[in-house]
Amino acid sequence: MSEARRRPTLLLVDDEAHILSALRRVLRDEPYELLTASGGAAALSLLAEHEVDLVVSDARMPGLDGPCLLAEVQRRWPDTLRILLTGATDLDTSIRAINQGRIYRYLGKPWNDDELRFTLRQALAHRHAEHERQRLERLTLEQNRRLQELNAGLEQRVRDRTAELQQTADMLDLAYEELRRSYVTTTEVFSALLTQRLPRDKQGNAQVIALVRAHAALHQLPEAESRDLAMAAALYNLGKLTWDDHLLNRPSDLLHREERERYCGYPAQGEHLLMALEPLHDAGRLIRHHQERWNGTGFPDQLRGEAIPVGARLLKLAVDFVELQCGLVLQRPLPRPEALQFLDRYAGRLYDPELCQQFIDLCTRCAPDLHEADASILAVDTRRLEPGMVLARNLQAESGMLLLNAGKQLSHTLIDKLIAFEASEGARYLVQVRRPEADTSPAKE
Incomplete structure (x- = not known):
């Protein structure tokens, strides 16, 4: 009782x-x-x-x-x-x-x-x-003890849950970043498919991509900007997908009035085709404005000077530089030095003068293939490739199709597939790989 x-x-x-x-x-x-x-x-x-x-x-x-x-x-x-x-x-x-x-x-x-x-x-x-x-004091002490235990347990659960959420967030960040990289690779693959409709001497997409990447690396642009630039460079011709082969191969300066109207619509059409892909929205904006001119006479929106996105200004320089050499701007293809002179002559009218000078300096210092000598890169026959090697540059077939993107780590399976592809094409490829001790980037699957 x-x-x-x-x-x-x-x-x-x-x-x-x-x-x-x-x-x-x-x-x-x-x-x-x-x-x-x-x-x-x-x-x-x-x-x-x-x-x-x-x-x-x-x-x-x-x-x-x-x-x-x-x-x-x-x-x-x-x-x-x-x-x-x-x-x-x-x-x-x-x-x-x-x-x-x-x-x-x-x-x-x-x-x-x-x-x-x-x-x-x-x-x-x-x-x-x-x-x-005394009873209330004991009850208070017991409740305080239990509360301390609950608090300790709650704090631990909060720490555990926070750690779980952080781990999940880190995994999502990695997955999202991998998805971003996958988009870049996918755009380059698609770019290679687009160029198949052009003669070999007019396939300049890969060179445009290399140019904007070289500029981004030289000026240490943020990764997101570099990625958007690379995707825009790969897909800038997307709006020309419905053109017939005659229009696709015709220099822009020789287009008739109706053809010119259609030509002026391809940047906006390229952006429109990318609207459904959220990770490509920023790249689509660069594609839309890559034919704007510094003096406001470009298309499709007649933007002038600083109103033109910086990435679009750079993309125009790269596109014009490559297409001038491919004969897609003027009737006569321009040699590399003349193409650089053309850019310099129109700096301040067609091009951002400061950015144009940076671009010309870049192209002047770089070798014709746009890569400076790098002792850490080896050109290796496919039969001398070893698992674990990392591609230093994109590997393209003789047809221009992208086979493997830079940064890809080679495995036994990939090497066997390359050798089999060589046999089916009757070709031999030198694969540019980075020396293992010089590679500091995380291995990619």
């Missing part, structure tokens, strides 16, 4: 029977369970057997007197309250009981019945309040 519902138990101790009877009579209407003992030894026996809330003991008793009894009760059952009944002349006894037994109160003999009842009620109320305080 809980303490809140249990009747308090009082132990009355006195060696005189009539005193015990008087006490019982005074307390008969009180809500207490009463136990009586005629001496100290008997009282200790009852305390050992029963849960006693309060002991009322006479001071003077043979054998174990009141102060000694209450001192023993305090030692063995400290929660049990103690009250001493003492005569008016027992001052020393009372002091000893207070000091040794740490009594709650002492009452004199003869007692006042109302005062006795009030003192007992007050003592038991005090005991109940003290027990409730």
